[in-house]
Amino acid sequence: MRPDELFRLVLAAADDEGRIFSHTDTATWPPGSVAQLHRLGMIREASGCLHAPCPNCPDGHIEPVTVRTGTDQRQRFFIWCPESMRVEIAPQMCQGWELDPDGLARGIAAVLGLKDHPRPVLAQRFWRLGRTSWPPGSGHTREVVFARRLHQHDAATVAALVGAGGRAIVLVPYHVPDERVWPGAVPAVIPLAEVMTWDIDGPVLDAMAMVDTVETADQLAAAGAALTLGSVGKQLVRRQVKAEIKSLLSDDAYLAAYREHGSFRKAAEALTQQTGQPVAKDKVRRAVERHGGLAAIVSEDDSGSVSRRVASQRRDRAKKMLERR
Numbered sequence: 001m002r003p004d005e006l007f008r009l010v011l012a013a014a015d016d017e018g019r020i021f022s023h024t025d026t027a028t029w030p031p032g033s034v035a036q037l038h039r040l041g042m043i044r045e046a047s048g049c050l051h052a053p054c055p056n057c058p059d060g061h062i063e064p065v066t067v068r069t070g071t072d073q074r075q076r077f078f079i080w081c082p083e084s085m086r087v088e089i090a091p092q093m094c095q096g097w098e099l100d101p102d103g104l105a106r107g108i109a110a111v112l113g114l115k116d117h118p119r120p121v122l123a124q125r126f127w128r129l130g131r132t133s134w135p136p137g138s139g140h141t142r143e144v145v146f147a148r149r150l151h152q153h154d155a156a157t158v159a160a161l162v163g164a165g166g167r168a169i170v171l172v173p174y175h176v177p178d179e180r181v182w183p184g185a186v187p188a189v190i191p192l193a194e195v196m197t198w199d200i201d202g203p204v205l206d207a208m209a210m211v212d213t214v215e216t217a218d219q220l221a222a223a224g225a226a227l228t229l230g231s232v233g234k235q236l237v238r239r240q241v242k243a244e245i246k247s248l249l250s251d252d253a254y255l256a257a258y259r260e261h262g263s264f265r266k267a268a269e270a271l272t273q274q275t276g277q278p279v280a281k282d283k284v285r286r287a288v289e290r291h292g293g294l295a296a297i298v299s300e301d302d303s304g305s306v307s308r309r310v311a312s313q314r315r316d317r318a319k320k321m322l323e324r325r
């Protein structure tokens, strides 16, 4: 397993309840990653983990562990195996790890460059992380919150903590909740699995992806708010607008226009004319940047390494863009 795959797994676990990583799981993780995640505060030793794989059977079936204290006062661990009967287990095989949600919230706030400590509003579920300069570099700020398990049946009670204004930026680990959970305007919801990756030292943010996601959400909210429809009608319209925005703003369209016209401004003007909707030249610029910048676009046909370059450029930019001023 690669480190970025492991991080996705951790984020998926953060949207899950009671997920425990056993020795069998962590054995497939990159070397040193248990210690690293633990040091970063994102995982902790599982308190109730007393399951272990059978060391005698090829399928490594998982069984509950029984603890016995021997005459020498040492603890010994056993499982019951249908083949071998009672089997002693090495202590490290019984060790499990679980997500530390507060630690994850702290880690996310740190990656975003937020200076305040995350404030848990609903234990284990909802944190206020602080305010970030938004759009990045402007004098304005927006509140950033972190919520988990918003796809579960009680999500609406958690989502209600955001408020009805729809201005908060809501970070979720993995699953984007159904739009109906929100009390009022649908806020910008960012699945961290889409905007964060794992570098050697820990998690990093793809700031460009985050900016784009928030902008799209804002456009959708504005389109929805302009209509006097019931909630079902608004949902339909949102879905339609979302599809339109998606097709309008596909990167391919931007790149094609840029290649054809050779400047961000001219490409934006051409797209504005074609679509009948105002297209800002920054949108073209961002699409080009997402695909590795000018040099990469021009020489794309004979280069297979565009995506790798993008990833490293995004990381550099991430730090600058979301620093709180």
Ligand SMILES: [Zn+2]
Pocket (backbone or CB within 6 Å): 054, 055, 056, 057, 061, 081, 082, 083, 084
């Ligand atoms: Zn067995």
